[in-house]
Amino acid sequence: MNPILFDLKRSILSKSFIAILVMMLALSSLVGYFIKKITGVSASGNVISQEILFLTAIAIILGIFIPILGLLMGYFYYGKDRLTSVLESVMVQPVTKMRILLSRFVVGVLAVGVAALITIVVMDGFAVSYMNFSMPLDFIASLVAAYFVEAAFFVGIMILLAHVVKTPTALLSLLIVIFLLLDMFYTTIVQIVIFAINPSNISTFMLDSYIVNPTYYSLITSYVFTKEISVSVYTVVAAGLIWTIVPVSLALYLGHIRD
Amino acid sequence: MIEISELTKSYGRSSRPAVSNLSLTVNDGEILGFAGLNGAGKTTTIRVSAGIIYPSEGSVRFDGNDIVKNKTGASRLIGWVPELPNFEPNVKPLDLLIYYAGFHGISRTESENRGKELLTQVGLDGHLNKKLREYSQGMKKRFSLAAAMISNPNNYLLDEILNGLDPEGIKYVRDLILSFKKEGKSILLSSHMLNELESVADRIAIINKGKLVRIINRADLKSTGKFTVTVQVQNPDDGVMNILSKYGKVEASGGRFIISELNGKDAGVTGEINSELISRKYVVSGINTESEGLEAFFFRSIGDGQ
Structure with missing residues (x-):
């Protein structure tokens, strides 16, 4: 059997993969159910299409998971x-x-x-x-495409850090710190920074803060389509390339020079 | 053939090299025992040789293939058994063997057949449905042997292979190593169990603090220059001790006297001792010499190296 297929089968059949996929599907379905129930009317009385609400909800759920x-x-x-x-x-x-390293x-x-694709298709x-x-x-x-970029960054950063730390516990701790900083509390951190430095153009600052965080890559990508915030395709492509290539390249370098 | 040339491995700039300027050759059809205390550098040498860590200096070649410059080519020729085997825990043994065989380009059918055969051979046929996390250390050791043999390589790196095995396992592994030798394979066998090395190895390399102290042929252990003389006297008294103490350090037990530390004297000294005892009217019922074993030789060697 081709070793890459074996690794792919092993990861897709793993408990962590199945658990997160099930959570994404369950949460997305639940959110869809409630959106249908509230029939797309916001509290202020503005009509919001079910479609936009549902797509936004899915993007947010996937953005977390x-x-x-x-x-x-x-x-x-x-890493482990x-x-x-x-x-x-x-x-x-x-x-x-x-x-x-590259095959993993x-x-x-x-x-x-695959998890993102399954969720979106379902x-x-x-x-x-x-x-x-x-x-x-x-x-x-x-x-x-955006989730592939995010995946490349987060898988790459774990592989990179596995060449820096010495124990699985240290790596797991970093995993949690990265998740909390970049995913869970990033908006709060940005708001604190805005409050502290009071930038002249808050919307530009917010956009820049999203661009420098790979967790928001799918959001930045969606702006290209929705034109909700002006962002150039070149910026999105450049950010995508950086998030995809830089962590794994650094990991390859460390893997080459270190035992 | 395994050729280790001027191998040095340092883990940090400030610390002493774990292995320093080590050169060894294991010929085809030869078992080279690798003896040393904990931290002597045996495992580091084997890990560098297996391509797990990089050498700081020097090279390791397997049938002419350098493990750094031609990693893929060299690794095809190696079977490695680690001291503490650690495998993917959530996989069944046969699946993992098929995965390893995939790197060697062995087809699924062939690797499945060979994997089953090897797992039976190493005594794991009753445990095929267990995942590796359920295996004991001894079972993992047996599995690692099967993994090492999956591609039928020419060279084996066996690191403390006997640790963690039961007596039956030790006998099985000993016979297996000897069968490798018969097939013309090269075996580098590291072990703390000096009596086991003595019983299977053709030569024994002694390493201390990362440096090769000496290499000795198993046959040469009988003539390392160190021996003891045992004398049996039927009518012993204090005079016997006085006579024998001229030849070396004497330990007495009833009529049995063991003389050690006979530095500077050869085995011919027994005739001299016999003549002197008889001339003093002692009845000598037996006198013989015995070479020191590997253990004594080992400790004397690393003592010299310190």
Whole structure:
């Protein structure tokens, strides 16, 4: 069996993958159900389309879970294996360390991408059957592409950090810190910074703060389509390339120079 | 053939190298025992050789393939058994063997058949449905042997392979190592169990504080220059001790006297002792020499190296 297929099967059948996928599907379905129930009328009386509410809700749910899944895939299928010596039994096989690192990175990104794709496709089916609309194809494509970028960053950063720390506990602690800082409390942190430095143009500052955080990459990507906030395609592409390439490249470098 | 040339491995700039300028060759069909105290550098040498960590200086080649410059080519020729095997815990043994075989380009059917055969051979056929996290250390050791043999390599790096095995396992592994030798494979066998090394190794390399102290042929252990003389006297008294103490350090037990530390004297000294005792009217019922074992030789060697 091809070792990459084996790794992919192992990660997709893992408890962490299945648990997060189930949570994403359950939460998205639940949110869709409530959106349908409240029939899309906001408290102020402005009509908000069910479609926009539902798409936004899915983007938010995936925006929370995709980084966790990326971090967990990087942790379980490279970081922990490396720090508990499990990877040594693979390193003695006829394969280079760089290839092991890259293949685990690709497998992690693919697994996260598969989870995002499954969620979006299932939710599209949900929207068609329950809410009588279909998600726009360009929305699906851009969202999936954006989640691949986020996955690449979070899997890559775990692989990179596995070459810096010495124990699985330290790596797990960093995983939690990264998740809390970049995902859960980022908006709060930005608001505190805005309050502290009082920038001249708050909306530009907010946009910049989103661009420098890969967790918000899908949101930035969606601005290209919705034109809600003006952001250039070049900026989005450049940010995507940076988040995809930089962490894994640094990890490759450290993997090459360190044991 | 395994060729380790001027290998040095340092973990930090300030600390003493774990292995320093080590050169060893393991010929085809040879078992080279690798003996040393904890922290002597045995495991580091094996980990560098297996391609797990990089050497600081020097090289390791397997049948001419350098483990750093041609990692893939060299790794095809190696079977590695670690001191403390650690495998992906949530996988069944046969699946993991098939995964490893995939790196060697072995087809699924072939690797499945070979994997089953090897797991039976190492005594794990009754545990195929368990995941590796349920395996004991001894079972993991047996599994790591099967993993090392999956590609039928020419060279084996066995690190404390006998640790954690029951007596039956030790006998099995000993016989297996000897069968590797018969097949013309090269085996680097590190062990704390000096009597086991003595019983299987063709040569024994003694390493201390990262440096090779000496290499000795198993046959040469009988003539390391160090020996003891045992004398049996039927009518012993204090005079016997006085006579024998001229030859070395004497320990007495009834009529049995063991003379050690016979530095500067060869085995011919027994004739001299016998003649002197008889001339003083003692009845000598037996006198013989015995070479020191590997253990005594080992401690004397690392003592010299310190």
